[in-house]
Amino acid sequence: MRAKTLARGFIEIGTEHGGREAVVDGPVRLRHDEVLRRATAVAVRLRHLGVGPGDRVAILLPNCWEYAVTYIGVQLAGAIAVLVNTRLAGPELTHVFSDSAAGVIVTDATEGRLGSRVPGEFAERIVPVEAVVAAPEPGTADVDPSTLPGCERDASDVAHLLYTSGTTGRPKGAMHTHANLLFNAGTVRERLGARPGERTLIAAPMFHAVGVVSQFVGFITAGGCCIFTPEFKAKTVVELMARERITFFAGVAAMLRLILLEAEHTAPDLSSLRLFVMGGSPVPEDFPGEVARRLPGLTLANVWGLTEGTSITTYTEGEEYAGHAGTVGRPVAGLEVAVSVGGGRPEDLRDTVGELCMRGPAVTAGYWNNPDATAAAFVDGWLHTGDVGSVDGEGFVRVLDRLKDMIIRGGENVYCLEVENALNTHPDVADVAVVGVSDPILDERVRAVVVPRSGGSLDIESLREHAAASLADYKVPSEYLFVEELPRNASGKVLKRSLVEIALTAPDDVLPLAGGAGEETDALPR
Template sequence: MSPLPQTIPGLIEAAARNHPQRIAIREAGVELSFAGLDALRLQAARALMSAGIQAGDRVAVWAPNCHEWVAAALGIHSVGAILIPINTRMKGVEAADILEQSGARLLFCVGEFLNDYFPAMLQGQKLPQLERIVVLGKSRGSDTTWQDFLTLADETPEATARERAAAVKPEDLSDIMFTSGTTGRPKGVMTCHGQNIRAFDEWARCVDLQADDRYLIINPFFHSFGYKAGWLAALMRGCTIYPLAVFDTDGVLALIGRERISFLPGSPTLFLSFLAHPKLKDFDLSSLRVAVTGAAAIAPSMIHRMRDELGFKIVVTAYGLTECCGVATICDRDADAETIATTSGRALPGIELRCVDEEGKDVPAGGEGEVVMRGYNVMQGYFNHPEATAETIKDGWLHTGDIGILDANGNLKITDRMKDMYIVGGFNCYPAEVERILTAHPAIAQVAVIGVPDARQGEVGKAYVVLRPDATLDAAGLIAWARDNMANYKVPRHVEIVAALPMNASGKVLKYQLR
């Protein structure tokens, strides 16, 4: 077997050469072979070059899972530009903040989606560096469509685009993925072509992703789980990608049987929704082979049920964060249910993992400490945030902010978070960011947000609110306002109006008292 190319344009070019007629992407009304996907990404690359996009420029994608998302991303990578994925649950203000921070020159943006017209959400936002918006899917008026944009390819010869793609190096940045932080404003995590390919080649080996797998990608492409462990890993192995834009339990269960889906990662919430379906036995799930999950605590009984009731032969859990390309540990697929459910497995080869105390010293096996890691998967840093980078990476070690336990076999169990982050249905949610948006409400004087247990989502947000003098606001009103101003998973599900927040002498809210 020839060595894997170490750049993303090299990957798709090799895949098209090695298995040109194998189906790369199948979605409603669209079927692209690897040769067809390669031709489409070259057309996108030529159009980007005609639009003046240079190596090192930032180009954003704000759209749900679809074949155009993959083609646009591959085009961006092929011209040496840097991909900026944007969460489709974000509202205009949130998306504009990422566009402004990244300095994106061009945006591929979905048109009508989830009752919004996404380009309209950016109206009134000050984005002087954004030169062009290309609408994927249904557009309005004179907005530039994906097909309109692709006609620009005629102005750039294919040979010129191939030369640009060949000039991309493994150490070049492939993407900047914005992750929230305790400061309340998203920070851009920079990673390179080579490190991502190495990490997810190893991931694909551990989870036994194979060329004949049919991979249903429900995890959103704006997240490492859907992008890197999703379509990027699929390109490496030559399997067929089924992108899913909107999750519907009945529709997905029917699709699994109809298309003989075999590979299905997702959050525990996804698999719980299957297991809770009253007519589960009416669906043909016999093709299912591999499930990969994580991001929340799981009962060992759920692993048994995924095997017994959903038919998975392999179920594994994993751990990672955006700052380490999205993956750091994974369970052995032959491990017992207890290990798979209660730990995130061992570090991938080439990655060192430790749990340390407040002085940076290793804690004994079985003791709690902050999870730190070192290896090829550690980010290049935060975009334009050298101070935050220096606080997070010390002497080459990435400090995750997660509290964990390493057992005698090297399996990692995450027990808590140093930061206040909580996880809503698989999405990381940072109270500081939610609080920053909520304080813009004219009736709010102070607000503190914490995560509280939820039977369906794992955790959800609860906001404790102090109102301004003479202001009136109830829980329903604030929740409705929040839905208009932030991504749905960030919206607090519970609101409590209080006279004052518990604080220490320096004025810091004592969230442990709220909990």
């Protein structure tokens, strides 16, 4: 990839690999040259609507071929795409549209669909997606895309705004530049093997860095093919993997577990799937062994990244991953990871726990229209990630927790991820999240919210004993709550704030538990 901006990159690929399949969405199958032709028509229509270089165009759509064509069209027009979370409610949409000052909102305006959720004050900005992506009109089909304004943008210009998930507060618009996105695309080619002929199934939402940055931009600009599904459903995903000969998938470990369970019943041919990249959730220590038995041709990889770091910061796969369990790999080429202790300057400290910081070409330009938040997180070229972890002597990074999720119990730091990993090894635990809840004596106590494995026999005492076998007493949860599933946002992250806010009651079937290290006894539901 020689291009320095997305517009020129899409043109380059559409010209060099025009005959290759680029986008698949149900019955719709588009080659790279067809995608470029339709995206050029989108850019022309946006210009007719008054959209100019640097203007914001919001995209409120599920994963679909129209999303792909609209996104590329926005880049060819030289505008900034605002990628809107489809699960946001009215007040949240108001914040995103107001904060970004999007002049055009591309959405499905059909009654009862996504467009109907757009607050009335923005209704006049809606442009129906079917009008935007319609077949090129006479006079636009012959437009040379290299003459469009997007080709005059600079590498340092903002290409899109990707709003943070808002799990800890109001979403902030991370500014991804063309340089950020093309750097990450290079990483996707070098480390994930994206190239012509590769086929990735995009189940992660396109308003999430994994879906839009690493999969869509990463594989399209490599001449690969993107197959879209609007959401993750194991049955649908397994069917698509077999039928479309998917080679690459990205998701959390729980998704692969569900895929394996579904595959038990249908025995699909998943032999084309070569790489599954996990990230954003704990990976049970015995899981890689289970995958190797079930899908011997599949390589597992682990990754760490965040929206403000464009997408991929560290990476490990295969034997290296198996040999460094519990880590998320080493920084990819061109990026550095260091540790800040007590808010100080990031340093090359080995085996020292602190806030993980990163710098390099993947660090984004800051938060849109939010200089205070930008100044707090982006300091002297370093991005302070808010993740707690360490770097070992070989450079492998270990992520222990989100800084805001870390529990301080009686003066001791408890890292939620460490406790979750311990509980995840219990054979009857399907999923678990650990949070800290207020305590009048200890400041905080540890709560485990557990999804029992179907058909298992799980009780609180066995969980407590299991945790105590590998954790210090102050880390062992004193509260346990069983649920059918964990609440997650569209990016797959557990909404821990809602787990903290659950008020435990004391019905007749409570089980008294002795607290850890100086705690008083708690009465908890089974």
